[in-house]
Amino acid sequence: MKKKIIFIVGPTAVGKTKLSTDIANKFNGEIISCDSMQIYKGFNIGTAKITKEEMNGINHHLIDIIDGDQSFNVSEYKQLAENCIDKIYNKNSLPIFVGGTGLYVDSIFYDLKFTEAKDTSKLRQEIEKFYEDNGKEALYKWLLTLDYNLKDTIHKNNVKRVIRAIEVCISTNNRFSMQKDDYFKENNKYSPLIIGLNIDRSILYDRINKRVDIMLKEGLLDEVKYLYKLYGENSQPFTAIGYKEFVPYFKNEISIENCIENIKQNSRKYAKRQLTWFKKNKNINWIDTNTNYENLLENTCNIISNFLMEI
Template sequence: MLGEKQKVIVLIGPTAVGKTKLSIEIAKTFNAEIISGDSMQIYKGMDIGTAKITETEMEGIPHHLIDIKDPTESFSVAEFQTLVREKITQIHAKGKVPMIVGGTGLYIQSVIYDYQFAEDKKDSAIKWELEQLANIKGIDFLYEKLQKVDPESAKSIHKNNERRVIRALEVYEETGKKFSDYIKEQSHELIYDVILIGLTMDRETLYQRINQRVDMMMNEGLLQEVQGLYHKGVRDTQSIQAIGYKELYAYLEEEVSLDEAVEQLKQNSRRYAKRQLTWFRNKMPVHWFDVTGDKFHEMFAEIFTYIAGKLK
């Protein structure tokens, strides 16, 4: 039918809730290909800390937007939006169902809603001036400026993320409009026929799973993975702001003990999970499934029935 929206399955939920395992079962059942909706799994060599799916775990299901950037490269929401929408079109053309799986709320939201981003002019004079200011006076100077003109954006952008700090200031100076206001004014119209599924579980159980996952990551060699990036000279980049990396960098810089770094990693992961749940509940019309404890396999059947009904 002309103008009919493309169907897209979206599986979201907080870290450690069990999205990976379920996504494979859904993909096998409904002939789907998976697009990563995680802003950090795009980076090569950052496998353990981002809980990146392994080749074995994929069970032959094609995965997209994993290992497409070096850790020294930046990555924007606008770039993610473009790449994912291209993948959705390509997967549909093969007669398969695209499924986005992840926990980065803004990134996923930018794809499925009619988000428009302010044009990023590569030769913008304002951008050039801001870059020169960063070189001369340092990123702290620009970040303080952003805090004054757009405190809301400053809260959501890490001060070491020079590209995003400059971008927010560029939009403000070019348009007179705060970047945070620009984001708020985005359309709330879904551009796909989205089957939006969310996994949740009892908070205490989730936090226990997060703590266990961190211990498992450490046993699997997370410290060695981070040391590898550190010794390659990867510093002050967007990738190293990821949870699991910034905490261990603090240890490698001898700012904290290893035990303190691991405890901070657990705490930051728990806080992130809480923020993820808040975002999804406030920003998107999610159909939630509680997968606490023994309910997990019971929920599989319910989820499959729900998806089957929506794919008709």
């Protein structure tokens, strides 16, 4: 029998945190984070990490699990998340995924396969060196010799994507395009319900701007200064919005005002990308959060109740 699981997804600042804990309380659930940056210890304010008070007594998984100098990928996430599902089910509780990292969601919802995780940083550096020495035309020709099927899906100007595809082809000894074959095949181990939260774009952007202001009042600058000294700009979590924008500020290349504006702008752009990603999944039940919260909670709970009663 397939295990029923719930997903609460949507862009940053749309209101996932409170709704998810209230749902977990009502349905005896435990929450599994699907946020690629909240896995890092110490990166709290800039990732809008849930606090102990906000958890409201609900068990949360895959938050604060590694240090900032460690690497992490979606393959590792999938393995850990599926282990969490089993543990939660063994306690007769309901697994509820919450977050906005689309690839993490897809790794569970779809039957995505990953090769054994391994360090390919040296290989990536060699590919990047080839690009620097030979240019994007030669780089693209190299890609097509490895996987000609990508000719219509990856443009030669998307150098970052081209490099990543070459890296995957070589490290896995398999075509990068074959990964796409796993998309749109639902994971037959689970019976999922995906609830997507959305709101008028202007309201969402205003929430994002205000959230950044609140983060600064809560001590974001001090947090980033400490983590920057501890891990440096080349650590994986310093690629995250809310952290990477401070690097040029620390180097006296931009003002603090420009730094803050960059965080807000990049956060708004990220929210747009999140929505674009999730809109591709036609299985999502979309709910507008611009309503009375009690109505929002009731509507969401009704959807979940009907889903759980299905045989």
